[in-house]
Amino acid sequence: WAQGAPFKIGLILPMTGQQATTGRQIEAAARLWIAQNGDTVAGRKVELIVKDDTSLPDQTRRLAQELVVNEKVDVLAGMGITPSAMAVAPIATQSKTPLVVMAAATSSITEASPFIVRTSFTLPQVSVALADWAPKNNIKNVVTLVTDYGPGIDAEKYFKERLQFNGGKVPESLRVPLRNPDFAPFLQKVRDLKPDALFVFVPSGAGAAVMKQFGERGMDKAGIKLIATGDVTDDDQLNDMGDVALNVVTSHHYSAAHPSPANKKFVEAFQKANRNLRPNFMAVGGYDGMRVIYEALKKTGGKGGGPALVEAMKGQIFESPRGPVFIDAQTRDVVHNVYLRKVEKKDGQLWNVEFDVIKDVKDPGKTK
Numbered sequence: 001w002a003q004g005a006p007f008k009i010g011l012i013l014p015m016t017g018q019q020a021t022t023g024r025q026i027e028a029a030a031r032l033w034i035a036q037n038g039d040t041v042a043g044r045k046v047e048l049i050v051k052d053d054t055s056l057p058d059q060t061r062r063l064a065q066e067l068v069v070n071e072k073v074d075v076l077a078g079m080g081i082t083p084s085a086m087a088v089a090p091i092a093t094q095s096k097t098p099l100v101v102m103a104a105a106t107s108s109i110t111e112a113s114p115f116i117v118r119t120s121f122t123l124p125q126v127s128v129a130l131a132d133w134a135p136k137n138n139i140k141n142v143v144t145l146v147t148d149y150g151p152g153i154d155a156e157k158y159f160k161e162r163l164q165f166n167g168g169k170v171p172e173s174l175r176v177p178l179r180n181p182d183f184a185p186f187l188q189k190v191r192d193l194k195p196d197a198l199f200v201f202v203p204s205g206a207g208a209a210v211m212k213q214f215g216e217r218g219m220d221k222a223g224i225k226l227i228a229t230g231d232v233t234d235d236d237q238l239n240d241m242g243d244v245a246l247n248v249v250t251s252h253h254y255s256a257a258h259p260s261p262a263n264k265k266f267v268e269a270f271q272k273a274n275r276n277l278r279p280n281f282m283a284v285g286g287y288d289g290m291r292v293i294y295e296a297l298k299k300t301g302g303k304g305g306g307p308a309l310v311e312a313m314k315g316q317i318f319e320s321p322r323g324p325v326f327i328d329a330q331t332r333d334v335v336h337n338v339y340l341r342k343v344e345k346k347d348g349q350l351w352n353v354e355f356d357v358i359k360d361v362k363d364p365g366k367t368k
């Protein structure tokens with residue numbers, strides 16, 4: 001590399017549109033990481049280039065191409081939704097550019113390119129944990145409701161298979177569109193079916209609407225519980241959801257209420273830098289993604305280079321605000337704890353309070 005050349009990270013995120021909170025959280029986390037750890041790594045000045053793909057995969061692809069060809073970025077990162085990550089995977093492969101996936105969470109993403117490394121999570125990881133918890137807590141008959149694309153289909157499949165394995169039943173599986181979803185007709189159907197619970201996955205940003213309509217349709221009063229992946233009780237929105245969210249049980253890899261010193265420090269610093277905005281799981285995916293990039297650059301002695309960086313990302317172990325994290329060298333996917341949490345009110349605020357943990361969960365979606 002040219003002596004003194006900056007190390008460029010092309011961070012492509014949805015900064016506007018339906019997934020804008022994902023972009024806002026990840027950009028803030030990446031900037032916090034740089035503020036805390038400096039903008040020089042192994043002698044290289046780090047330059048963060050943020051681009052808004054509005055969560056349209058054609059835009060993600062166009063921006064990635066431009067960043068690789070014109071800007072000559074050393075690393076691509078971000079990827080707010082699965083279709084964006086899938087659209088960029090061939091570019092990562094052809095240009096030998098590491099692609100650090102900080103948000104998207106369909107299991108198969110890491111198999112789309114040997115240059116993909118993931119710091120977010122996978123839907124199978126969190127869905128299986130909830131399907132183990134439910135039948136032990138008298139929730140045996142469950143209708144599923146997911147957003148109709150990669151992560152939703154993963155959530156539905158892994159929740160359903162595991163619940164059935166545990167002796168439970170899934171009489172109906174409902175899917176809502178990603179763009180402009182209307183949950184009302186689906187919730188009406190669930191009311192008529194009267195299951196013990198409704199299992200929900202929707203992407204970050206859509207949880208508040210689900211929660212509101214669940215309350216408005218009197219589902220809880222009809223005796224139907226809501227259980228979900230933590231995407232629904234998203235820390236970005238949770239505090240504004242109101243009492244309908246109280247006692248909702250979810251499974252996820254990150255809660256802003258995670259009671260570790262490292263997380264307390266992270267949440268405080270994030271809120272201080274962002275007008276009190278509470279970090280969510282997207283922020284943690286972005287923060288940890290920056291760490292993985294920094295550590296990899298250090299390991300190459302500042303030299304970088306796509307294949308060397310990916311090699312240096314594999315096998316990294318560190319303490320994240322979410323708890324211990326391991327980047328599996330075989331799959332390039334994240335291994336971490338999955339927590340069972342319940343929404344509780346503390347000091348007038350709503351939090352996902354962890355009450356159980358399944359340690360070091362690998363993605364169950366990987367065949368090898």
Ligand code: DHB
Nearest residue numbers: 081082104105203204231
């Ligand atoms: C994906 C997006 C989300 O906002 C989320 O919470 C989980 C998964 C995705 O598109 O992969």
